[in-house]
Amino acid sequence: MMLVKEEQDKKKGELSYLNGEIIRVEGLNAWYGKNHVLKDINISINSNCVTAIIGPSGCGKSTFIRCLNRLHELVPDARVEGKVLLDGVNIYDEGIDPTEIRRRIGMVFQKPNPFPNMSVKDNVLAGLKFSGMKDRKKLDEVLRSCLEKAFLWDEVKDKLDLSGASLSGGQQQRLCIARALAVEPEVLLMDEPCSALDPTATAKIEELIISLKREYTVVVVTHNMQQASRVADYTAFMYLGKIIEYDKTTKLFENPREELTERYITGKFG
Amino acid sequence: MKLNEKYLKYFLTAFASFIPFLLALYFIAIGKDSLLAFQKFGISFFLGSTWNPPREIFQVFPEIMGTLVSSAIALLISLPVSIGLAIFLSEFCPRRFSDFLGSIVELLAAVPSVVYGFWGLAVFVPYFLYPVENFLKENLSFIPLLSSNDGITGYNMLSSGVVLAIMIMPIMSSVCRESFLYVPSSLREAAYALGATKSEVIRKAVIGYAKQGIAASVFLGFGRALGETMAVTMIIGNALQFSYSLLMPSQTLASLIANQYAEAIGEIAISSVIAAGFTLLVISFIINFAARIILRRMRLRGSELI
Amino acid sequence: MIKRKIYDKLFLFFSVAAFLVAVVPLFSIIAYVVSNGLSVINLSFLTEDPSATGVGGGIANSIVGSFVTVAIASLVGIPIGIAAGAYISEFRSERYSRVVRFVSDVLLGVPSIVTGILVYSLVVLSLHTFSALAGGIALGLIMVPIVTITTAESMAFVPNSIREAAYALGIRRIRVVAIVISNAKGGILSGILLALARASGETAPLLMTALGSQLPFSGLLKPVNTLTLFIFNSATSGNPPLVSQAWGASLVLLLIVLGISLGVRFIAKGRYRYL
Numbered sequence A: 001m002m003l004v005k006e007e008q009d010k011k012k013g014e015l016s017y018l019n020g021e022i023i024r025v026e027g028l029n030a031w032y033g034k035n036h037v038l039k040d041i042n043i044s045i046n047s048n049c050v051t052a053i054i055g056p057s058g059c060g061k062s063t064f065i066r067c068l069n070r071l072h073e074l075v076p077d078a079r080v081e082g083k084v085l086l087d088g089v090n091i092y093d094e095g096i097d098p099t100e101i102r103r104r105i106g107m108v109f110q111k112p113n114p115f116p117n118m119s120v121k122d123n124v125l126a127g128l129k130f131s132g133m134k135d136r137k138k139l140d141e142v143l144r145s146c147l148e149k150a151f152l153w154d155e156v157k158d159k160l161d162l163s164g165a166s167l168s169g170g171q172q173q174r175l176c177i178a179r180a181l182a183v184e185p186e187v188l189l190m191d192e193p194c195s196a197l198d199p200t201a202t203a204k205i206e207e208l209i210i211s212l213k214r215e216y217t218v219v220v221v222t223h224n225m226q227q228a229s230r231v232a233d234y235t236a237f238m239y240l241g242k243i244i245e246y247d248k249t250t251k252l253f254e255n256p257r258e259e260l261t262e263r264y265i266t267g268k269f270g
Numbered sequence B: 001m002k003l004n005e006k007y008l009k010y011f012l013t014a015f016a017s018f019i020p021f022l023l024a025l026y027f028i029a030i031g032k033d034s035l036l037a038f039q040k041f042g043i044s045f046f047l048g049s050t051w052n053p054p055r056e057i058f059q060v061f062p063e064i065m066g067t068l069v070s071s072a073i074a075l076l077i078s079l080p081v082s083i084g085l086a087i088f089l090s091e092f093c094p095r096r097f098s099d100f101l102g103s104i105v106e107l108l109a110a111v112p113s114v115v116y117g118f119w120g121l122a123v124f125v126p127y128f129l130y131p132v133e134n135f136l137k138e139n140l141s142f143i144p145l146l147s148s149n150d151g152i153t154g155y156n157m158l159s160s161g162v163v164l165a166i167m168i169m170p171i172m173s174s175v176c177r178e179s180f181l182y183v184p185s186s187l188r189e190a191a192y193a194l195g196a197t198k199s200e201v202i203r204k205a206v207i208g209y210a211k212q213g214i215a216a217s218v219f220l221g222f223g224r225a226l227g228e229t230m231a232v233t234m235i236i237g238n239a240l241q242f243s244y245s246l247l248m249p250s251q252t253l254a255s256l257i258a259n260q261y262a263e264a265i266g267e268i269a270i271s272s273v274i275a276a277g278f279t280l281l282v283i284s285f286i287i288n289f290a291a292r293i294i295l296r297r298m299r300l301r302g303s304e305l306i
Numbered sequence C: 001m002i003k004r005k006i007y008d009k010l011f012l013f014f015s016v017a018a019f020l021v022a023v024v025p026l027f028s029i030i031a032y033v034v035s036n037g038l039s040v041i042n043l044s045f046l047t048e049d050p051s052a053t054g055v056g057g058g059i060a061n062s063i064v065g066s067f068v069t070v071a072i073a074s075l076v077g078i079p080i081g082i083a084a085g086a087y088i089s090e091f092r093s094e095r096y097s098r099v100v101r102f103v104s105d106v107l108l109g110v111p112s113i114v115t116g117i118l119v120y121s122l123v124v125l126s127l128h129t130f131s132a133l134a135g136g137i138a139l140g141l142i143m144v145p146i147v148t149i150t151t152a153e154s155m156a157f158v159p160n161s162i163r164e165a166a167y168a169l170g171i172r173r174i175r176v177v178a179i180v181i182s183n184a185k186g187g188i189l190s191g192i193l194l195a196l197a198r199a200s201g202e203t204a205p206l207l208m209t210a211l212g213s214q215l216p217f218s219g220l221l222k223p224v225n226t227l228t229l230f231i232f233n234s235a236t237s238g239n240p241p242l243v244s245q246a247w248g249a250s251l252v253l254l255l256i257v258l259g260i261s262l263g264v265r266f267i268a269k270g271r272y273r274y275l
């Protein structure tokens, strides 16, 4: 057992050295009205890795990942400053189409949110259909491959025409993952994807996250430190709108540089 | 923002702007066509009591009074009934029946006003109100409000107020009931825990908490009654002269318009009918504006729409 | 203590009495309309135009007129109402959106006869004729605030997570709005039906726009009769055969209007009970 785990760790490490960065965040600040919630964030995220964001409630984790796909600006009075470079191009540059960015950087939310008035099938294909894709054969292929990637195909292949809301919570969340994958993103952002789920469903999603990194870069926000250590190659610890420490997961959990991090992971937080 | 997005916003904003535009149109278009009458009669348009097409004198004081008085009668009758009905439905009736009976009462609101008017004209006034009013006249005619020199017909101010009361009761009781439903159950329980009886809980906790809702229902009911045309036209007797007695035929702004628009020949007559409409618009606008200010603070979910 | 108990009983008595006072008129109206109307309604009453003498014949022209005016009203009221409601709900953070919402509430309270006067002065006077078109426009203006408010309310009821899910898929805002509308369609449909029921039952704004007519329906730019105008004119005619025809027309109208209202309740199933 031990040996297998060590081997896995080694692999994780190797992978991350092989991959280049896909996202670089420079001097990112974000506000809700006058409330300054992200303060000078700098981080670079490697491709084909799982990066976890941990930190106490309200520290700005959700806000941070919502800045990565330009969802933050949809909140009334919300504001962003700084750069987010995706493959070297600043997504906040004038002339960049936010919808284009959102297709390249997909997102899965804390509470499963399938479109309740659409079938399982239409949910998966919503992103494509609403952008004008009509090729039936291609759509059917995407449907199957995305549901398979989300480990959901076997469970729903006979229920494709049922409402998305009729699935169980865990199935709904995997449906949302399949839906996000269908638009072929490069990066998948996940905001506490398991917090509304039971342990079995959580295990399934964790397994899925690890398998996804072969094709995608995953950034996952979590409250659960065991989860971070199980799935993530890298982990960032946030506190009061700042990134306190960012390192390989094993390093951050076993030998943190900062005292704040240590206090947080050992549960000695005031 | 991409062009495409801007267009969506412009598109929806353009449609939405129709709404303030429509409100402005009411005042501007109707106001413009009333101008002639206002210029000719000045303030006496509102304060004078003569409406005489052959002599081209048009004044609407009796109609303004008729509008306010008939609506006030309607409120006076409808308010206690609506509150009582809302109490029955929300406090005494089991929840299942309450929703069902509530729906039935709300269906009353869907009955077209011309059908109310017809029923009032052919059934309610001759078979019910007329005998009652006759009795009042015989026995209480020393009260000026109930006096009458000649016989009465039943088609008068009092009757139209009663029919209006029946018509505004559904909306008033729905608004009351909705605001009673919002009273937190913790408040009721707290009152019971202090040893209050049911009637005390209702009076203090429920009605006390829902005062705003009741006020809103008064404004809404009054607003509806002010503008109601068909039922009033069919029942009020349409007399052009002013009378202190509620048992005498009378007229409201709305019924005046309904009766006179066809006979309005010549610029000044047409302008005067439109000016009566402008007067009604202003009165109902004031009432509604006040109602909305109150209602906005309480976020009803639509019972006002029925 | 005894006094308090008596008070309790009095309250119960008072509220039951109020309930009876409220429902007795409903049953009376329905009973009279049904019993007087049923004997009048037959196939020729529904399918024939009024006879040239003015008495006898049927109400076909009024039924057609009601449908035509309500159809025109729908063309005016439904698109404007849905678009304005979508604006109010989807741009609700903007100040102007709150202004529009407030004004639609105020419009809801404008007496319908005043709408008739507006259309009279804008449409009838400029076309120099009373017409089905003018009547339809007047009813449409009455529908606008009802459809607007119900659309805005039911779209605002759609959880934000649906919008975020759509945006996160890179779906454009115009499509996101379409998704929200489709999620709110039960409530929007209820609102449309409610507005249709209201428009079908209106009389006052038609007096000085559609005017009414004895003749068969003969075009949008001609005066037209509707069920409600027929009921009003016949009921007040003092002519017994016409009055009994008015009962028949009332029954037809009541079936249409209450049918639509029951449809609202059926579609809405409680959640949009009031809409």
Ligand SMILES: Nc1ncnc2c1ncn2[C@@H]1O[C@H](COP(=O)(O)OP(=O)(O)OP(=O)(O)O)[C@@H](O)[C@H]1O
Pocket: A032, A035, A037, A055, A056, A057, A058, A059, A060, A061, A062, A063, A064, A075, A223
């Ligand atoms: N829509 C909003 N409007 C205004 N302020 C907000 C909004 N969303 C979040 N905030 C504020 O921004 C700060 C960061 O919130 P955020 O949701 O990013 O925290 P989080 O780390 O994701 O917390 P949690 O672990 O509870 O999800 C909080 O202080 C919160 O109060």
Ligand SMILES: [Mg+2]
Pocket: A061, A062, A063, A191
């Ligand atoms: Mg969060």
